[in-house]
Amino acid sequence: xxxxxxxxxxxxxxxxxxxxxxxxxxxxxxxxxxxxxxxxxxxxxxxxxxxxxxxxxxxxxxxxxxxxxxxxxxxxxxxxxxxxxxxxxxxxxxxxxxxxxxxxxxxxxxxxxxxxxxxxxxxxxxxxxxxxxxxxxxxxxxxxxxxxxxxxxxxxxxxxxxxxxxxxxxxxxxxxxxxxxxxxxxxxxxxxxxxxxxxxxxxxxxxxxxxxxxxxxxxxxxxxxxxxxxxxxxxxxxxxxxxxxxxxxxxxxxxxxxxxxxxxxxxxxxxxxxxxxxxxxxxxxxxxxxxxxxxxxxxxxxxxxxxxxxxxxxxxx
Amino acid sequence: xxxxxxxxxxxxxxxxxxxxxxxxxxxxxxxxxxxxxxxxxxxxxxxxxxxxxxxxxxxxxxxxxxxxxxxxxxxxxxxxxxxxxxxxxxxxxxxxxxxxxxxxxxxxxxxxxxxxxxxxxxxxxxxxxxxxxxxxxxxxxxxxxxxxxxxxxxxxxxxxxxxxxxxxxxxxxxxxxxxxxxxxxxxxxxxxxxxxxxxxxxxxxxxxxxxxxxxxxxxxxxxxxxxxxxxxxxxxxxxxxxxxx
Amino acid sequence: xxxxxxxxxxxxxxxxxxxxxxxxxxxxxxxxxxxxxxxxxxxxxxxxxxxxxxxxxxxxxxxxxxxxxxxxxxxxxxxxxxxxxxxxxxxxxxxxxxxxxxxxxxxxxxxxxxxxxxxxxxxxxxxxxxxxxxxxxxxxxxxxxxxxxxxxxxxxxxxxxxxxxxxxxxxxxxxxxxxxxxxxxxxxxxxxxxxxxxxxxxxxxxxxxxxxxxxxxxxxxxxxxxxxxxxxxxxxxxxxxxxxxxxxxxxxxxxxxxxxxxxxxxxxxxxxxxxxxxxxxxxxxxxxxxxxxxx
Numbered sequence: 032x033x034x035x036x037x038x039x040x041x042x043x044x045x046x047x048x049x050x051x052x053x054x055x056x057x058x059x060x061x062x063x064x065x066x067x068x069x070x071x072x073x074x075x076x077x078x079x080x081x082x083x084x085x086x087x088x089x090x091x092x093x094x095x096x097x098x099x100x101x102x103x104x105x106x107x108x109x110x111x112x113x114x115x116x117x118x119x120x121x122x123x124x125x126x127x128x129x130x131x132x133x134x135x136x137x138x139x140x141x142x143x144x145x146x147x148x149x150x151x152x153x154x155x156x157x158x159x160x161x162x163x164x165x166x167x168x169x170x171x172x173x174x175x176x177x178x179x180x181x182x183x184x185x186x187x188x189x190x191x192x193x194x195x196x197x198x199x200x201x202x203x204x205x206x207x208x209x210x211x212x213x214x215x216x217x218x219x220x221x222x223x224x225x226x227x228x229x230x231x232x233x234x235x236x237x238x239x240x241x242x243x244x245x246x247x248x249x250x251x252x253x254x255x256x257x258x259x260x261x262x263x264x265x266x267x268x269x270x271x272x273x274x275x276x277x278x279x280x281x282x283x284x285x286x287x288x289x290x291x292x293x294x295x296x297x298x299x300x301x302x303x304x305x306x307x308x309x310x311x312x313x314x315x316x317x318x319x320x321x322x323x324x325x326x327x328x329x330x331x332x333x334x335x336x337x338x339x340x341x342x343x344x345x346x347x348x
Numbered sequence: 349x350x351x352x353x354x355x356x357x358x359x360x361x362x363x364x365x366x367x368x369x370x371x372x373x374x375x376x377x378x379x380x381x382x383x384x385x386x387x388x389x390x391x392x393x394x395x396x397x398x399x400x401x402x403x404x405x406x407x408x409x410x411x412x413x414x415x416x417x418x419x420x421x422x423x424x425x426x427x428x429x430x431x432x433x434x435x436x437x438x439x440x441x442x443x444x445x446x447x448x449x450x451x452x453x454x455x456x457x458x459x460x461x462x463x464x465x466x467x468x469x470x471x472x473x474x475x476x477x478x479x480x481x482x483x484x485x486x487x488x489x490x491x492x493x494x495x496x497x498x499x500x501x502x503x504x505x506x507x508x509x510x511x512x513x514x515x516x517x518x519x520x521x522x523x524x525x526x527x528x529x530x531x532x533x534x535x536x537x538x539x540x541x542x543x544x545x546x547x548x549x550x551x552x553x554x555x556x557x558x559x560x561x562x563x564x565x566x567x568x569x570x571x572x573x574x575x576x577x578x579x580x581x582x583x584x585x586x587x588x589x590x591x592x593x
Numbered sequence: 594x595x596x597x598x599x600x601x602x603x604x605x606x607x608x609x610x611x612x613x614x615x616x617x618x619x620x621x622x623x624x625x626x627x628x629x630x631x632x633x634x635x636x637x638x639x640x641x642x643x644x645x646x647x648x649x650x651x652x653x654x655x656x657x658x659x660x661x662x663x664x665x666x667x668x669x670x671x672x673x674x675x676x677x678x679x680x681x682x683x684x685x686x687x688x689x690x691x692x693x694x695x696x697x698x699x700x701x702x703x704x705x706x707x708x709x710x711x712x713x714x715x716x717x718x719x720x721x722x723x724x725x726x727x728x729x730x731x732x733x734x735x736x737x738x739x740x741x742x743x744x745x746x747x748x749x750x751x752x753x754x755x756x757x758x759x760x761x762x763x764x765x766x767x768x769x770x771x772x773x774x775x776x777x778x779x780x781x782x783x784x785x786x787x788x789x790x791x792x793x794x795x796x797x798x799x800x801x802x803x804x805x806x807x808x809x810x811x812x813x814x815x816x817x818x819x820x821x822x823x824x825x826x827x828x829x830x831x832x833x834x835x836x837x838x839x840x841x842x843x844x845x846x847x848x849x850x851x852x853x854x855x856x857x858x859x860x861x862x863x864x865x866x867x868x869x870x871x872x873x874x875x876x877x878x879x880x881x882x883x884x885x886x887x888x
Binding site for chain 3 (some may be wrong): 331
C-alpha cells in the first residue's frame with residue numbers, strides 16, 4: 032500500500048515539474064527561450080559529470096573534451112556526410128564514448144590528483160589538435176551546421192523554431208535523467224557509491240574497481256557527448272570554446288553549486304549559473320567574479336551544494 | 349591441501365619483512381598467527397590477499413596458485429579478509445555495508461535493475477546482521493557506530509557471501525572484554541564452516557579458539573603446532589613474552 | 594662545412610638553449626612553490642599561476658610609483674606573499690581534514706576570482722614592461738640580452754638560498770619535520786598552522802617574484818597564469834609531487850623541450866608535446882619520476 036502511494040506521489044511530482052517546464056517558454060521573451068535551451072544542454076552535461084564526480088568520486092578537469100567532441104562530431108556528420116539527425120546524434124555519443132574509453136583506461140591507473148591532471152592534459156591536447164585542424168575550421172570551428180527536421184516516424188519536427196527545440200531538449204534531459212537515476216540506484220550504482228566512500232575496500236568485496244570506473248566514465252562521456260551535440264545543433268556551430276579548460280571548469284562549478292551526488296543538483300546548478308551569468312553580464316562586467324565567489328563560498332560553507340542544503344533541512348525534521 | 353604457503357619472502361628495501369614463511373591450513377581449521385608488533389603478520393596477510401606481491405614463494409588455495417592475485421579475484425574464489433584498522437564504508441548504513449559485500453560475491457554488473465530485486469544479497473545481509481547482532485541498528489550510518497560495533501561490521505563485511513576462507517586481522521582490537529567474549533562465541537560458531545586464519549594479540553582468545561598456532565618474529569616462523577606444543581616451546585615464550593614464562 | 598655547423602650552433606641553437614633555460618627557470622619557480630606546498634600541506638594550489646600573474650601586475654602598477662624596477666620587484670613579491678597569508682588563514686585553513694577534492698576545487702575557485710579581478714582592475718590588454726637592463730653582451734660567440742642572463746643568475750641564487758634554508762637551517766628542519774609527520778611535529782611543540790601559513794605565503798611569493806621578474810620578457814596579461822600553471826603541473830608530476838630535485842630537473846627539461854622543439858615545429862605543437870610527455874610519464878610511472886606513491 033505504502034509503495035503504491037509513493038509511486039503515485041512520484042508520478043505527480045514528475046508531472047507537475049514537467050508541466051511547469053513546458054509552460055515556461057510561453058512566459059519568457061525569445062532571448063530567454065534560447066538561453067533556456069542552452070541551459071538544458073549544459074544541465075545534462077553537468078549531470079554527466081556528477082556521475083563520475085558525485086557518485087564515483089573521480090575528479091575530471093577535462094570533461095569539456097567530450098562535450099566539444101560531441102558537438103564537432105554532429106557538425107561534421109551533418110555537414111560532410113549525412114544530413115540526418117539520428118545518425119549524427121548516435122555518432123556523437125559513440126565517438127565521445129570511445130574517447131572516454133581511451134582516456135579513461137589510460138588515466139584510471141592514476142589516482143586522485145594525478146587522475147584529475149591527466150584528464151586535464153588530455154583535454155588540452157585535444158583542444159590544441161582541433162584548434163589547428165583546418166578541416167574542422169581551426170579556431171573558428173564548424174560554422175553553419177544544417178538543421179534538418181527531426182523525423183519521429185509519425186511526426187516531423189521543424190527544429191529551426193526555438194520552441195520546438197526547447198521541447199526536444201526537455202525530452203532529452205528528462206530521458207537522460209531517468210536513465211542516470213536508474214543507473215545510480217541500481218546495484219551498479221551502489222558499487223560506485225562504495226568506491227566514493229572507500230575505494231580501497233571495494234576491491235576486497237569482489238569488485239574489479241578499475242572496470243567499474245571505466246564503465247561509468249564511458250557512460251558519462253556518452254551523455255556529455257550527446258549534450259554537446261544537442262548544443263551545437265541548436266547554435267548551428269561547433270567551436271573550440273566548447274572544448275576548452277574554461278568550460279571544463281564551468282561545469283565543475285555548476286555541479287558543485289547545485290550539489291554533487293544528486294543528479295538533479297548539477298542540473299539545477301547549470302540552469303542557475305546560466306541565468307546568473309546572463310543577468311549579471313548585462314548589469315556589470317564582473318559577472319564571473321560573482322560566480323567565482325559563489326563557488327568559493329559553496330566549497331567552504333556548503334560543500335553539498337544547494338541540494339545538500341535541502342537534504343540537510345529534510346533530515347533535521 | 350586446502351591452503352598452503354611455500355617459502356614466502358618479501359623485503360622492503362633493506363628490511364626483510366617476511367622471510368621464508370611456510371604454512372599449511374587444513375579445511376575447517378582455525379590457525380592463529382601471533383607474534384610481537386612488526387613480526388610481519390599483517391605483511392603476511394597483505395601478501396596473501398594480493399595487496400603486495402611477494403619477492404619469492406607461492407601461495408595455494410584449493411589447489412590453485414593464487415600468488416599475487418588481486419583482491420577482487422580472491423574474493424570471488426572464496427577468500428576474504430577483515431582489517432586491523434577498521435575499513436568500513438563510513439557514509440553508508442550498516443545494511444548497505446553488508447549488502448554491498450554480499451553483492452560482490454555474485455558477480456555481474458546489474459546496471460539497470462533495482463536493488464530490491466536482488467534478493468540474495470538482501471537475504472544474505474539479513475542473515476549476517478542477525479549473526480553479528482547488528483540487525484537493530486541496520487539503518488544507522490556506519491560512521492556513527494561505537495568502536496565495538498564497527499569492528500563487528502568490519503568482520504561482517506568479510507563474512508558476507510559465505511567465504512570458504514577468512515583472514516581475520518586482530519578482530520578484537522579495541523573491544524571491551526564483553527565484546528571480546530561475544531566475538532569468541534561468534535568465531536566458535538563459524539569454525540568448521542569456514543577455514544580461518546587469525547592474527548590476534550589476545551592470548552586467551554588464541555588459546556581458546558585455535559586448532560594450531562604459528563608464532564612469528566622478525567619475519568620468520570619461530571614455532572608452529574598445537575596450542576599445548578607452542579605453550580611449552582621456550583623460544584616462542586621468550587620472543588613473545590620476553591624472558592618471563 | 595664546419596663554419597656552417599658552428600654558425601648554426603652558436604647563432605641558432607645556443608640562443609634557444611639559453612631561452613629554454615630562462616623559460617625553465619620561470620617554470621621552476623612556479624613548480625617549486627607548488628611542490629613545496631603540496632609536499633607540506635597536501636594541497637594542490639590550482640591558483641598558483643594566478644599568484645604569478647598578480648606578481649607581474651603588482652610590479653607593473655607599483656613601478657609607476659617607485660620608478661625603479663628592482664624595488665617594484667621586491668615589493669611585488671612581498672605583496673603577493675601577504676596575499677598568500679590572507680588566503681591561507683581565511684580560506685584554506687577551513688578545509689583541513691576535508692576530502693582532498695575540496696582543496697582542488699577551492700584553489701581552483703580562488704584562481705578564477707583572481708583572474709576575473711585582474712581583468713576587472715587592469716583590463717584585458719597586454720601591458721608591456723620596460724627592460725631594466727636593455728643591453729646585450731657577448732656570450733660564447735654571440736650577442737645575448739644581459740637581462741636574460743641576469744634572470745638566470747638571480748634565479749640560481751634564489752634556488753640555492755631555498756635549498757640552503759631547507760637543508761641547513763633550523764627553520765628548514767622545522768618545515769621538513771612538519772611535512773613528514775604532522776601529528777608528531779605538533780606534539781613536539783611546532784606551531785604547525787603557522788608553518789603552513791609561512792610556507793604557503795613563501796611558495797606563492799616565489800611565483801609572484803617570478804611573474805614580476807619575467808614581465809619585461811613575457812609581458813603582463815590576466816591569463817598569463819593559465820599558461821604557466823599547466824606547464825608547472827606537468828613539471829611537478831613528471832618530477833614527482835613533493836620532490837624539489839625532481840621539480841628542478843623537470844623544469845629545465847620541459848623548458849628545453851619547448852624551446853628547442855619550437856625551432857622545428859610551431860610553438861603550439863611544442864606545447865602539445867609537453868602534455869604528451871606528461872601523459873606518457875603518468876602512464877608509465879603513476880607517481881612521477883622522483884615521486885613517492887600517493888599518501
